[in-house]
C-alpha cells in the first residue's frame with residue numbers, strides 16, 4: 001500500500017469509525033446473528049489477488065457489523081465493561097504503526113521506560129503502597145489479561161514456596177491454594193495450568209454479603225498444614241465477578257503473613273475505582289499483598305488488552321520466569337541497569353501498550369477519569385434506589401460501586417425470560433449470575449458514553465417488560 005493509498009484508506013476508515021461510534025445506538029447492542037451466520041456469509045477461500053480497501057470496508061459494514069456485539073454501546077450493561085475511548089484507540093493505532101516488539105529494553109527503550117513511568121503514575125493514582133513502585137522493590141507491568149497476571153502470581157508463589165526448585169524438578173511438593181467460592185474462574189484455570197492441581201485449590205465459603213470468610217480461610221490453612229500440605233497461595237477478590245463483593249483483604253492479609261502464604265489481590269474490575277479517594281477503602285489491607293492486578297481495559301477507558309499487574313518484590317517474579325538464551329543476550333541487560341519486561345510475564349514478545357494508557361491519562365487527566373468513574377457509580381446508585389422503591393423487584397446482593405444485582409420477585413424462569421426479552425430487543429444488554437441458587441440479573445454501568453438517559457431508559461424498559469410478564 002503506497003503512502004497515498006494509506007492516507008485515503010485511513011481517512012475512509014476514520015470516517016467509518018466516527019460514523020459507527022456516534023451512531024452506535026442504531027445497532028442492536030447484542031448481535032442478533034445465529035451461530036454460523038457470519039462464517040456462511042464469507043468466502044471459503046482466500047482471494048487469489050488483492051482487493052481494494054473500499055471493497056473490504058464495504059464487507060465490514062455488510063458482513064461483519066451484523067455479527068458484532070456492540071460493547072461500546074452506552075446501553076451495554078452486561079458482564080463487566082470493556083470501555084474504550086478515542087485517545088486509547090489512537091494510542092493503539094500508533095503502537096500498531098510503530099510495530100515495536102519490546103521484549104527487551106534493548107529492542108524497545110521507550111516501550112519499556114514509558115511503561116514503567118505510566119504504571120508508577122497509576123500506582124500513585126490508586127495510592128498503592130510504596131513497595132509496588134518501581135523506585136522501590138516492586139513495580140508494574142502491562143499484561144494481556146488478569147488471567148495471565150494471576151498465573152504469574154501463582155508461578156511466583158509456587159517458586160517462592162519451593163525455594164525455586166519447582167522450575168528445576170517439577171512441582172513435587174503438595175501445595176495448596178485458596179480463594180473464595182465467588183472468585184473468578186481464572187484462578188481455577190491458572191491453578192490447573194501451573195500444575196498445582198484443581199483438587200488442591202480450596203474454595204472458601206462466603207458470608208451473606210458474598211465476601212470470603214477469613215476464619216474459614218485460616219481453618220483451611222491450618223488443616224492443610226496438619227495434613228502435611230504446604231499452603232502457598234491465596235487470592236482475595238476486590239470485586240468478585242458475580243456481585244463485585246470486596247473480600248476483607250486486611251484480615252486475609254494478616255492470615256497470609258502469619259502462615260507465610262503469598263497474597264494476590266484480584267481487583268480486575270473494581271480496582272479502577274480507587275483513583276477516587278472516596279472509593280479507596282476497597283484497598284484496605286492491600287499493604288499485605290505480594291501482587292495485585294486490575295484491568296484498565298475494563299473500567300479505565302483503555303481498549304483491550306491492558307491488564308496492570310503489580311508486584312511488591314520484582315525479584316521473585318523475575319526469578320520465577322527469567323530464562324536467557326544466547327540470542328537474547330545484550331550489553332544493556334547484562335549491565336543490570338535496565339528492565340527487560342520479557343521476564344515479567346509468559347510471552348516473550350510484547351506490544352507498545354503503554355502508549356494507549358499514556359494517551360488516556362494525558363487526555364482525561366486524573367480529574368477527568370475520576371469524574372467518569374464517579375458518574376458511573378452515581379448512576380448505579382440512582383438505579384438501586386429505583387429498584388428498591390418498586391415492590392415487584394428485589395435487590396439480590398449488596399450493591400457495590402457500579403454493579404447492581406436484582407431480580408423480579410418471581411420464578412427463575414420469569415427472570416430469565418425478562419433478561420432474554422430485553423437482550424433480544426437489541427436496546428440493551430444485561431447478563432446474569434446465580435446467587436444462593438437463584439437466577440439473578442446483573443446490570444453494570446461502565447461504558448464510556450453511558451449517560452443518565454441510558455440508565456433511565458434501561459429502567460423504563462425493565463419495568464415495562466416485567467409488567468408484560470404479569
Ligand SMILES: Cc1ncc(COP(=O)(O)O)c(C=O)c1O
Pocket residue numbers: 080144145146147148184186237239240241266267268269295307
Ligand atoms: C474479578 C475478575 N478477575 C479476573 C477476570 C478475568 O479478566 P481477564 O479477561 O482480564 O482475564 C475477570 C473478568 O471479568 C473478573 O471479573
